[in-house]
Amino acid sequence: MAIHAQHTDSPRSESTAVEMAQHAKHPVNPAAGPYGHPFHPILVTIPIGAWVCSLVFDIAGRVNTSGSKPLTDASYWLIGIGVIGAIVAALFGLLDLLAIPRRTRALRVGLVHMTMNLTVTGMFIGNFFWRHSSYYEAAKVHVGQLVLSAVALGLLVISGWLGGMLAYRYGVRVADEHAQIDGYAR
Numbered sequence: 001m002a003i004h005a006q007h008t009d010s011p012r013s014e015s016t017a018v019e020m021a022q023h024a025k026h027p028v029n030p031a032a033g034p035y036g037h038p039f040h041p042i043l044v045t046i047p048i049g050a051w052v053c054s055l056v057f058d059i060a061g062r063v064n065t066s067g068s069k070p071l072t073d074a075s076y077w078l079i080g081i082g083v084i085g086a087i088v089a090a091l092f093g094l095l096d097l098l099a100i101p102r103r104t105r106a107l108r109v110g111l112v113h114m115t116m117n118l119t120v121t122g123m124f125i126g127n128f129f130w131r132h133s134s135y136y137e138a139a140k141v142h143v144g145q146l147v148l149s150a151v152a153l154g155l156l157v158i159s160g161w162l163g164g165m166l167a168y169r170y171g172v173r174v175a176d177e178h179a180q181i182d183g184y185a186r
Contacts, residue, residue: 020101024172032095036175040092041167046085048156051124054078055149058141067139076135079128079149086121093117096173106170109162116159123152 026035033039054075061071097114100107127148131141166172 020104021171022176024100024106024170025174025176026099027095027173028098029095032092032099032173036173036179038092038096038173040089040096040173041163043085043089043092044160044163047082047089047121047124048160050078050082050085051149051153051156054082055146055153058146058149061140062143062146069139072131072138072141073135075141076128076131079124079131083121083124083128086117086124090114090117090121100172106166106172109170110166110172113159113162113166116155116162120152120156120159123148123155127152 027033027038031039057071057075057078061068061075064071093114097107097110100110127145130145130148131138134142167174
């Protein structure tokens with residue numbers, strides 16, 4: 001299977017594009033994870049899981065006519081866990097972003113992905129502090145807090161799609177085809 005350069009606004013030889021793609025597959029620092037196995041993708045499961053569960057708990061608490069303080073409390077703490085997990089995942093994501101050569105489509109997608117994730121994290125930080133003000137009283141999450149979580153998760157879905165594009169379409173931090181063949185040998 002050969003790697004082919006796509007047409008871009010600036011002329012670039014196919015061999016240069018292949019070299020750039022190979023560069024983006026290797027870690028810039030051992031802390032980013034070994035070749036072909038970056039840490040960022042596994043770390044993002046922590047905030048995603050925590051934030052999705054917090055929204056589920058918020059909805060369950062709203063559906064319950066009398067509210068549910070344990071669900072509201074759990075949602076609050078899941079948002080906090082998600083924020084901490086997102087900050088850690090962002091640090092490793094930055095290491096992967098630094099592996100992408102400048103002036104490339106992959107870098108532009110990576111910067112949008114990073115900006116969206118930082119925005120989502122900021123939204124959840126705001127939601128955490130908003131909930132903190134009523135932590136000891138609220139048996140039900142406010143509708144605005146629930147909507148904020150839902151909008152943030154909607155943006156996270158779009159950002160996740162961009163992250164998938166970075167890995168599966170542009171091959172950022174993914175082992176090259178020659179290394180992948182080992183998984184198919186008998």
